[in-house]
Amino acid sequence: MKVKILGAAMEVGRSGFLVSDNNTNFLLDYGVLLRKKGKAPAYPLHVKPKDIDAVILSHAHLDHSGNIPSLFISGHNKVYATPPTLELSKLLLEDMLKLEKNFCLFGNNEIDAMMKNSKMMNYGNKIKINDSIFELKCSGHVIGGSTIIIESGKKRLFYTGDINPNGSRLLSEADLELDEIDILITESTYSQTEQMSxxxxxxxxxxxxxxxxxxxxxxxxxxxxxxxxxxxxxxxxxxxxxxxxxxxxxxxxxxxxxxxxxxxxxxxxxxxxxxxxxxxxxxxxxxxxxxxxxxxxxxxxxxxxxxxxxxxxxxxxxxxxxxxxxxxxxxxxxxxxxxxxxxxxxxxxxxxxxxxxxxxFEFSGHGDRNSLFDVIKKIKGNPTVLAIHGDIKSCTMFSQEIKEKFGFRSYAPKIGETFTC
Ligand SMILES: [Zn+2]
Missing domain, CATH: 3.40.50.10890 (Rossmann fold)
Incomplete structure (x- = not known):
């Protein structure tokens, strides 16, 4: 199994990961990094729609969903996500189009094409494409928000998306009932921050x-x-x-x-x-x-x-x-x-x-330092860990600490890097 980092490398924004195994390619999230007014958003590395078998979207936030419509300018891909993720993505993408109209790579036609090609799946449903199976589980971060599990051959990948192991008044805690993992892609947003209870x-x-x-x-x-x-x-x-x-x-x-x-x-x-x-x-x-x-x-x-x-x-x-x-x-x-x-x-x-x-006041939808380490503690197996979606310090320190405390091979990857396991 191979993972190519298309974005969210030592930064919060423009998430995108290309996961490949034998004859199947999955794109996990494809977002934007919105910048100050008057400045164009940053995008993840380009991928050709024809090279992807399925897009799997973890949740609706634009740093995860905001570049998916651009895949429909010259191609058509199936986009898998929970029903609330798809509906909220549409709302946020249309809003982005209004606010960033001078910079957007796509228009309403591409958002419509994305929605037409979307495939709803609920937590726990399993979808098989070629020899690979994927599944979504509750991430506790936002309504419909998911973690993503891909199984291919004897390898299993777990991508946390944005995760809140404690949940909130509105949302249940992240579902961390997992089998052994070979590759873990984990967010690092608050890995160096303890939050108020x-x-x-x-x-x-x-x-x-x-x-x-x-x-x-x-x-x-x-x-x-x-x-x-x-x-x-x-x-x-x-x-x-x-x-x-x-x-x-x-x-x-x-x-x-x-x-x-x-x-x-x-x-x-x-x-x-x-x-x-x-x-x-x-x-x-x-x-x-x-x-x-x-x-x-x-x-x-x-x-x-x-x-x-x-x-x-x-x-x-x-x-x-x-x-x-x-x-x-x-x-x-x-x-x-x-x-x-x-x-x-x-x-x-x-x-x-x-x-x-x-x-x-602190009401974050992300797990803080303690709860991110709780996630790592629950991981079974001996995975290669990629710490992404955090600033430079949060990704590098988190990766270093995971290596020291758990003995896993752990990296704070750079954009464009590829990892094989
Ligand atoms: Zn988010």
Whole structure:
């Protein structure tokens, strides 16, 4: 079995791995690395559609799915994924097309072709192509998110995709019931970071929200529209939060998609109760009405770039009775990162001090250092390990530690490298 690294080598973004055995070639994920406004996204290495037997998509996030439609410019491939992954991918790809229209390699026709050629599979289904069999298991990272297992000859490969071994309010933990593995491709995002415990993050957020409510303020929570917005709303619901909760933007479309797949949720009842509790914001009038009384507003974008975040910042950030809770990862160069580091935001190219109280909370959909090592502990066999999807330090240190602690052959691969086992 051979693995060629097409992307996500010592970086977070543009995932893509070509897995080959005898006469079968699988492409695992094919994403983009979105960069600052005005800069073209980075793509994984090129592959010819005719050289691939099947594309297997781990989950909907654009760093895993965002370049798949480009395979349909000159070819047709079957794309295998869970039903929620396919539906959410379509939503995110169409959104990317709007935001990045000057840079996208493909258009709506290619997204449509991708959807027409997609093959739904649920966790545990096994698909056979030539002499190889593949399967998806729950990754705990996002709704419909999967790990991927490929068996070919006597070799077995396990790709974690993005993984959360603990799951969340919304999602079950990753399924790590596995047979012996020969190649492990593991994400490394937080391999060098220990995160606040989930219980601490939840109680901290609820306490902060109540403090803001008691001083008659509004708590603005910028959050990614897929999963994080819903997860945060569920946290408030589960903690019997007494004040109104509003939700805005693309998160509302995602709510509709998630409600179609209750079997992919840990506890569909909490999610449905949460949907009944929140008030949807549809337009500027709703927005204007919401901000005058104590309440929580959950709205994209998670890093305060685009979406309705600008509206809420303008209205709420300059009054100290209000609060801003950052519950998503804040990428370098984003407004959210600037706010977190300096307490300022940039408005019309001027840096302005924010008066509202700002607090970060950790609700990551990725496993942290301890839980990533828990994944490695559960791996049976003596695999070759490829540590990808993390910054340089996270991939190289993780690979080094796996070698030292478990004795596995372990690498932080470079883009374009090929490994055989
Ligand atoms: Zn992801």
């Amino acid at each position: 989930r219980a601490e993050s939840e109680s901290g957020l609820i306490k902060f929200a109540n403090e803001i409510m008691e001083q008659n303020g509004v708590l603005f929570i910028p959050a990614f529209s897929v999963e994080r917005s819903q997860e945060i709303a569920c946290v408030f619901q589960k903690n019997n939060f007494k004040y109104p909760i509003f939700m805005d933007g693309m998160a509302l479309k995602v709510n509709k998609i998630i409600s179609k797949y209750p079997e992919y949720l840990r506890d569909p009842k909490i999610f449905m109760n949460t949907l009944n509790k929140i008030t949807q914001i549809r337009n500027n009038k709703d927005r204007e009405n919401a901000i005058h009384n104590p309440c929580v507003i959950i709205s994209p974008a998670g890093m305060l770039v685009g979406g309705n975040a600008i509206y809420y910042l303008n209205k709420l950030a300059f009054n100290k009775k209000n609060g801003i809770a950052l519950v998503s990862y804040q990428g370098e160069g984003t407004q959210g990162k600037r706010l977190l580091d300096t307490g300022k935001i940039s408005i019309r190219r001027n840096d302005v001090n924010v008066q509202a109280r700002v607090r970060p």
